Amino acid sequence: MxxxxxxxxxxxxxxxxxxxxxxxxxxxxxxxxxxxxxxxxxxxxxxxxxxxxxxxxxxxxxxxxxxxxxxxxxxxxxxxxxxxxxxxxxxxxxxxxxxxxxxxxxxxxxxxxxxxxxxxxxxxxxxxxxxxxxxxxxxxxxxxxxxxxxxxxxxxxxxxxxxxxxxxLARGTYHWVLALSEGGLSTPAVYAECDRLRGSVAVPDPVPTPEMMQALRSGDARALGAALQNDLQAAALSLMPALTDVIDAGLEFGAVGGIVSGSGPTVAFLCEDTESALDLAVALTASGAVQDVRRATGPAHGAHVIGGPRPG
Ligand code: ATP
Known part of the structure; x- marks a missing residue:
């Protein structure tokens, strides 16, 4: 057709x-x-x-x-x-x-x-x-x-x-500060490092945690901050050790949670509200620990048309 x-x-x-x-x-x-x-x-x-x-x-x-x-x-x-x-x-x-x-x-x-x-x-x-x-x-x-x-x-x-x-079921809007790093990390390399670090340790099949589901239902930023979890984080930190300082700095400057995003190296910090996100972004920038910072909120809509012809 x-x-x-x-x-x-x-x-x-x-x-x-x-x-x-x-x-x-x-x-x-x-x-x-x-x-x-x-x-x-x-x-x-x-x-x-x-x-x-x-x-x-x-x-x-x-x-x-x-x-x-x-x-x-x-x-x-x-x-x-x-x-x-x-x-x-x-x-x-x-x-x-x-x-x-x-x-x-x-x-x-x-x-x-x-x-x-x-x-x-x-x-x-x-x-x-x-x-x-x-x-x-x-x-x-x-x-x-x-x-x-x-x-x-x-x-x-x-x-x-x-x-x-x-x-x-997720309630609420969340305020994030994204700490960007110079250079990227290859996703396959991070998975390979994850396997290397695990060695011969038996790994169970992955199952979503009740803590995460409960945090999302509550809409409470502190609960969500405590439930953030990434099995690839250790591998990303192993390949880019400077990220440990970035995470420490963000938590010290008041984030309620911090996590490597996916295979990294971006670190996502969760803040209680817009004001604390602004404060954290300023503090992280001044610390010199990160290449750049961006503030963002979620959840956001998926791919959507903003211009041009629409069908019908
Ligand atoms: P993920 O989180 O899905 O593992 P990522 O965000 O770490 O991915 P991408 O930005 O998607 O990584 O880019 C990974 C690689 O894919 C880049 O280094 C680039 O070579 C290639 N690539 C192909 N198409 C694109 C695109 N449209 N934008 C960015 N990178 C692309």
Whole structure:
């Protein structure tokens, strides 16, 4: 099926959030090398924007404060997302994908996955396909373990490799300070370090903790701060020891919890309110322990259209 020809200037812009993992429990690797996960994803209002425009040929460009190191060829996850949707829908209408990056690259905040999710939504609108959420989630699952979550955003539980989503009852708005580090950490390298540190110790299958579920139900920042947990944190600290000082500094300056985000190196600090988040951001910046700080709140909406033609 091919949709009606589009005027050359037709474009759609989608905004997509970054994620942090409030809980990331990692099981032993299976025969395929993948680790089973039990995770609680939480989308925060730090956004990339993806604009797709009808074009003569496929193309991709990247701009914005976090564009360094992002591939501009077919290996970009956004390009793979557009191709996957085009193949599935039988569309033969090239697009130019323009990514404006504000999500740190290789920062453990799923920036590449976010761009893939945004591209799926943008191309679906541009091509007028009306793909169902379930179909988009299936395509997302084939692109990467975090892509499906970034279609929906909010706070949700992920199992399998993270692509099997289930809702969680979460109350409240949470105030975060994100401590960014210079340079990224490779996700496969962090998993390998996690396996190395565990050695031959038997690791149980990951199961979400009642403490996390209860904290989210209560909407209480202190309870959530105490329940934050990341099995990859030790590995991230082992590969980037300076992160230990960052975590210590944030907790000393008043955060109610601090955790390496995903595979790191971004550290997410939870604060009680906007004012304490502002104070913490200032104190961390002045300490010189971090490369940059960003404030964010969560939960945030998943990939959503902010400009361009809408179907119907
Ligand atoms: P995750 O938290 O999902 O493990 P991450 O946030 O640590 O991922 P990404 O920012 O997604 O890491 O980038 C990981 C690598 O993926 C980058 O180093 C880059 O080479 C590649 N990549 C491919 N597409 C993109 C994209 N659209 N944005 C950023 N990186 C991309």
């Amino acid at each position: 091919t949709s009606a020809a589009l005027p050359p200037s037709a474009s759609v812009t989608v905004r997509v959030p970054a994620k942090i993992n409030l809980e990331l429990l990692v099981g032993p690797p299976g025969a395929d090398g993948y680790h089973p996960l039990a995770t609680v994803f939480h989308a925060v209002n730090l956004f990339d924007e993806v604009t797709v425009t009808a074009a003569e040929e496929w193309g991709l460009s990247v701009s914005g404060p976090q564009s360094l190191g992002v591939p501009v060829d077919g290996t970009n996850l956004a390009a793979k997302a557009a191709q996957a949707l085009a193949e599935r829908a039988g569309v033969d209408e090239p697009v130019h994908i323009a990514i404006r990056k504000d999500i740190p690259v290789a920062g453990g905040m799923a920036g590449g996955s976010a761009d893939a999710a945004a591209t799926l939504v943008a191309c679906d609108h541009l091509w007028g396909l009306g793909t169902t959420k379930q179909e988009l989630e299936e395509i997302a699952g084939g692109l990467g373990s975090d892509v499906a979550f970034l279609l929906s955003g909010g706070t949700a539980m992920g199992s399998g490799r993270g692509e099997i989503l289930a809702p969680v």
